[in-house]
Amino acid sequence: MTNIAFLGMGAMGTRMATHLLAAKHSLHVWNRTPERCQPLVEQGATAYASPKEAAQAAEVVIAMVADDEASRQVWLGEITGAIYGLKNGAVAVEYSTLTPSWSQELADKMAALNYPFLAAPVVGSRPQAVAGQLIQLVGGDAATLATVHPILESHSGVIHHVGDATASMALKLAINTLFGIQVAALGEILGMLQKAGMSGETAIDWLNQMPTTSPALKGIGTLMAAQNYAPLFPIDLVEKDFRYGQAFAQAMGANVPAAEAVRRIYQQAQQSGYGADNIAGIAQLYC
Ligand SMILES: NC(=O)c1ccc[n+]([C@@H]2O[C@H](COP(=O)([O-])OP(=O)(O)OC[C@H]3O[C@@H](n4cnc5c(N)ncnc54)[C@H](OP(=O)(O)O)[C@@H]3O)[C@@H](O)[C@H]2O)c1
Numbered sequence: 045m046t047n048i049a050f051l052g053m054g055a056m057g058t059r060m061a062t063h064l065l066a067a068k069h070s071l072h073v074w075n076r077t078p079e080r081c082q083p084l085v086e087q088g089a090t091a092y093a094s095p096k097e098a099a100q101a102a103e104v105v106i107a108m109v110a111d112d113e114a115s116r117q118v119w120l121g122e123i124t125g126a127i128y129g130l131k132n133g134a135v136a137v138e139y140s141t142l143t144p145s146w147s148q149e150l151a152d153k154m155a156a157l158n159y160p161f162l163a164a165p166v167v168g169s170r171p172q173a174v175a176g177q178l179i180q181l182v183g184g185d186a187a188t189l190a191t192v193h194p195i196l197e198s199h200s201g202v203i204h205h206v207g208d209a210t211a212s213m214a215l216k217l218a219i220n221t222l223f224g225i226q227v228a229a230l231g232e233i234l235g236m237l238q239k240a241g242m243s244g245e246t247a248i249d250w251l252n253q254m255p256t257t258s259p260a261l262k263g264i265g266t267l268m269a270a271q272n273y274a275p276l277f278p279i280d281l282v283e284k285d286f287r288y289g290q291a292f293a294q295a296m297g298a299n300v301p302a303a304e305a306v307r308r309i310y311q312q313a314q315q316s317g318y319g320a321d322n323i324a325g326i327a328q329l330y331c
Contacts, residue, residue, distance in 0.1 A: 057108035059173035099129035151209035183212030231279035235330025
């Protein structure tokens with residue numbers, strides 16, 4: 045049993061932290077909006093008033109929050125940041141999807157203070173989090189990963205050691221960009237086939253039988269056909285990942301015209317009021 049602090053009780057954090065309780069770890073939770081800790085407290089976790097306080101008794105401190113700004117606040121926030129509560133030898137792990145530059149800055153900061161740190165974003169959404177079948181992309185020292193591997197295994201079916209804190213975030217953003225481009229293309233193709241007189245169900249049924257439709261896209265097609273846009277991976281987070289991916293590409297001098305064009309489509313979806321909908325909701329622009 046390990047004392048684990050989990051910072052960020054959003055949609056993903058809550059689901060992932062539940063597995064830590066099931067694995068009999070002692071769980072210390074914190075969330076900016078305190079009420080969101082309640083479901084975990086009812087299952088046996090202890091809630092704290094700040095990241096610093098949650099971190100104080102923990103051997104492993106995990107954060108799963110929205111973006112760079114939230115991550116900075118949680119780890120380094122004045123007075124209340126988790127970094128001020130970390131005890132000697134505690135391992136800090138960042139699960140959020142962030143810019144590679146901020147991820148590396150945080151890794152460097154932790155290294156300067158002698159805290160082992162991993163940047164370990166996840167591939168998969170709420171259903172995979174519930175099933176404990178996320179794919180985790182870990183950046184950092186292999187020996188540090190070995191110490192927390194059993195903890196990561198409680199919510200991730202596959203754990204890849206990708207490289208450093210920059211590499212794991214760069215790969216995560218690349219995966220989401222590729223996924224987001226495919227989903228936007230599927231939305232407009234579905235609209236085109238519907239204009240040609242095919243029902244949504246028939247169009248997706250055909251497309252899902254073809255080798256050109258990736259496994260991830262098949263599930264999204266089914267949601268589009270059912271017009272089921274209940275949030276799993278919300279468009280607001282998709283756009284954030286495109287934004288971060290584009291900034292990284294720009295910093296590297298990489299040319300990403302398709303990603304730039306598709307980001308504008310997700311922005312259009314946000315402007316149309318679909319930001320909180322699942323990524324499949326991009327189809328509402330066309331169907
Ligand atoms: N949803 C997915 O399918 C999915 C899949 C893979 C990875 N991710 C990534 O996982 C992370 C979490 O996603 P999610 O779906 O769990 O999002 P979410 O449900 O919107 O939760 C966001 C969390 O971040 C916290 N937060 C936001 N701004 C903050 C700030 N300034 N200071 C402190 N805390 C702040 C929120 O606190 P409050 O409750 O107070 O708002 C909440 O706990 C994101 O980086 C996302 O890109 C998501």
